[in-house]
Amino acid sequence: MQVIDETNILQFDDYKGIALGNFDGIHLGHQELIKRAISLSQSHNLKSAVFTFKQHTLEILSPNQKPELIMSQQKKLEVLKQFSLDYGIFFNFSREFSQLTPEEFVKKVLVEKLKAKIIVVGYNYRFGYKALGNMESLQKYSKVYYFEVHVVPPVTLEGVVVSSSYIRQLIKSGEIERANKFLGRFFSLEGEVVHGREVGRKLGFPTANLQIKDNIVLPKTGVYVTRVKVMDKLYLGVTNIGFKPTFEGKDVSIESYLLDCNENLYGKHIEVEFVKRIRDEIKFDSIGDLKKQVFKDINYAKKFKNILQEKLYMIK
Ligand SMILES: Cc1cc2nc3c(=O)[nH]c(=O)nc-3n(C[C@H](O)[C@H](O)[C@H](O)COP(=O)(O)O)c2cc1C
Numbered sequence: 001m002q003v004i005d006e007t008n009i010l011q012f013d014d015y016k017g018i019a020l021g022n023f024d025g026i027h028l029g030h031q032e033l034i035k036r037a038i039s040l041s042q043s044h045n046l047k048s049a050v051f052t053f054k055q056h057t058l059e060i061l062s063p064n065q066k067p068e069l070i071m072s073q074q075k076k077l078e079v080l081k082q083f084s085l086d087y088g089i090f091f092n093f094s095r096e097f098s099q100l101t102p103e104e105f106v107k108k109v110l111v112e113k114l115k116a117k118i119i120v121v122g123y124n125y126r127f128g129y130k131a132l133g134n135m136e137s138l139q140k141y142s143k144v145y146y147f148e149v150h151v152v153p154p155v156t157l158e159g160v161v162v163s164s165s166y167i168r169q170l171i172k173s174g175e176i177e178r179a180n181k182f183l184g185r186f187f188s189l190e191g192e193v194v195h196g197r198e199v200g201r202k203l204g205f206p207t208a209n210l211q212i213k214d215n216i217v218l219p220k221t222g223v224y225v226t227r228v229k230v231m232d233k234l235y236l237g238v239t240n241i242g243f244k245p246t247f248e249g250k251d252v253s254i255e256s257y258l259l260d261c262n263e264n265l266y267g268k269h270i271e272v273e274f275v276k277r278i279r280d281e282i283k284f285d286s287i288g289d290l291k292k293q294v295f296k297d298i299n300y301a302k303k304f305k306n307i308l309q310e311k312l313y314m315i316k
């Protein structure tokens with residue numbers, strides 16, 4: 001997949017079949033749209049593409065209610081690369097861009113800049129100034145500017161329409177297994193390992209403290225079974241997200257104990273994939289009790305050894 005933006009778009013002037021959207025999470029609904037764009041493009045001899053923005057549209061339109069995201073831009077790119085797309089198109093969504101009327105967006109961006117011959121969107125896609133464009137207007141412009149529109153009906157799972165907002169709620173409420181099911185992948189947080197108080201080491205379970213740069217939604221506080229990626233290695237982990245009430249902590253920390261790991265992780269980039277929520281955080285009366293419980297958590301996590309082999313990609 002080649003990455004296109006405003007700076008190099010002129011180099012890619014072939015006709016394209018393009019899926020449109022924010023694609024936060026690249027969940028099962030998004031995956032359906034992407035696969036559809038690929039198969040339609042192949043059968044029409046077009047290049048296949050996904051068009052999205054570098055920022056979530058709400059970050060610019062209403063910064064006060066900008067959503068915490070399911071994935072960083074970097075992760076989105078990594079997941080998109082798993083598909084056999086020809087292009088990933090990432091434009092800047094500015095205030096100026098948001099002023100484009102639906103027809104201007106179709107004409108200037110989709111048709112003239114991107115050379116769209118097929119557009120694939122979901123059942124609820126809206127676009128252009130104040131989101132005034134919808135399926136009907138897109139169909140109308142397709143006749144004026146000579147392209148085809150394909151609308152993907154709602155993808156549902158267990159009777160619920162898959163959506164980024166629903167998945168964010170699941171993550172926030174700790175329903176991580178359900179979130180993963182709707183994503184078709186493990187939800188993950190990534191960042192650099194930074195120094196903590198180094199108390200864990202003395203207790204017998206050194207922990208990697210994760211520092212996150214992006215505005216990603218955090219799972220409900222508590223203890224989780226995780227799978228931790230360090231470069232190309234995978235470890236089973238137990239991760240605590242929370243305030244460490246036993247120590248009256250004031251800030252949220254995300255710390256993982258990695259089973260069977262002797263690496264020095266400080267300064268390394270790790271990805272923590274959330275597999276299952278084990279329990280709430282507890283304020284223990286003694287450090288001994290905390291230690292006992294953490295070793296129980298570690299033993300519990302051992303049951304999940306098989307996830308080290310699992311890919312959990314429903315893509316392709
Ligand atoms: C699997 C796991 C479970 C934890 N559960 C709790 C808990 O229930 N209550 C609590 O106060 N702290 C909990 N912690 C946080 C520990 O108190 C913390 O890791 C330890 O104090 C080391 O902190 P440090 O990294 O700041 O040195 C947990 C940590 C891990 C890794």
Ligand SMILES: Nc1ncnc2c1ncn2[C@@H]1O[C@H](COP(=O)(O)OP(=O)(O)OP(=O)(O)O)[C@@H](O)[C@H]1O
Nearest residue numbers: 021022023029121122124125154155162163164165
């Ligand atoms: N469940 C779904 N079935 C079919 N198409 C979908 C589904 N979810 C999203 N889409 C489509 O995918 C594209 C990207 O949509 P968008 O990123 O806004 O996703 P969303 O999950 O609906 O987000 P949100 O929950 O924040 O509204 C749009 O064309 C949208 O219509």
